[in-house]
Amino acid sequence: MHGLIGKIRCTPGQRDALASILLDGTAAMPGCIAYVVARDPGDDDVLWITEVWTDAASHQASLSLPAVQDAIARGRPLIAGFEQHVVTEPLGGVGLP
Structure with missing residues (x-):
């Protein structure tokens, strides 16, 4: 398996709008086992993917x-920066094969 964890800094006040775009644009992605968009409880302008x-x-x-290209185009103006990007090799877990 192939994994990614990313921290996205949103433009101020746009976190929920960006989260909505990312969630709407990722419904059907062949080979995707999990795609989780999460708010950072300590920073109102950060999403973790x-x-x-x-x-x-x-x-x-x-x-x-x-759909992914559209989400990228619509979301790009709401992104202030990508602060972290980590590639992982998932071994398994709840809900994973």
Whole structure:
């Protein structure tokens, strides 16, 4: 499996709008086992994204999907920056194969 954990700094006051865009644009992504958008309880302008994929190729392919491209285009103006990006190798867990 292939995993990603990312910290996104939103433009002030736009966290919920960005979360909505990310959640709406990611309903059908082949190879995606989990895609979690979470608020940072200690910072009103931060989202954490946790992704688990069957493999890195599935993640890469998802970036070409029309719905994902649309979410990226709509969300980009609401992003102040990407503060952290970690690649992981998930071993398993609740809800994972």
